[in-house]
Amino acid sequence: KSSIKGLRSFSKGLENDLDAVENAVAYDYSNGFVEGTNSRLKMIKRTMYGKCNRELLEAKLRYMRQERNG
Template identity: 45%
Template sequence: ASPARELRDFVAGLRRDWAAVKAGLTLPYSSGAVEGNVNRIKMIKRIMYGRANPDLLRIRVLHGY
């Protein structure tokens, strides 16, 4: 019943996937570590865009440089 359309859209999205919302709040495990690694790899790719070949990207991702 909010006048803010963005808030109504957000709540509608939560209601559409209520099972996932409930699982995320009640289950003891999470995908936080995986999401953190994905974020780190994307950051490295953004930094290296146009500067190096895929071999160097692979080395940086695997060795954490």
């Protein structure tokens, strides 16, 4: 019931995702690893867009994965 539009919008968003908010508070689990992996994949795709074909993109992703894991 705030007069501040941004605050009303934020609280409405919390109400809409109430289950997710409750789970985030109740559990120690995090999807940070998945989000980081998705972000890295999207960055690679953006930087290589129009410069290579699918096979080269797959090879680059495999190489980066092996390099990171040792």
